Amino acid sequence: MIASRDAIMRAAARWPAGEPPSPDLFGKLVAQSSAEELGPAEVDLLIRTGGEKRLSDFLLWECAYAELWFTDKAWPDFAPSDLAEAIGEFRHRERRFGGLGSGQPMVA
Helix, strand or coil: CCCHHHHHHHHHHCCCCCCCCCHHHHHHHHHHHHHHHHCCCCCCEEEECCCCCCCCCCCCCCCCCCEEEECCCCHHHCCHHHHHHHHHHHHCCCCCCCCCCCCCCCCC
16 A cells, blocks of 8 residues: 555655646645555545554545544454444534534534
């Protein structure tokens, strides 16, 4: 699996000479670098098992606006009911994508 740092470095290396800074273009280049290994990804919910509270260089760019859910349960013990709990909590979170939100929880 490609490390996020590697994807970001590949994107920087692909930056067109003389091109002014552009977050949109850089994001596309990072996504392109990640997609070469993983396929396109925009992460909405990242579930981290095993009590860890870090991303560990996993899809750093793609997780920029992801909601994070942590559990002490180890991956082999993670059950469908745990997934349902994570999704249930996710559905009630306010997604702001880096901006100030309306104060209303997201309900689907």
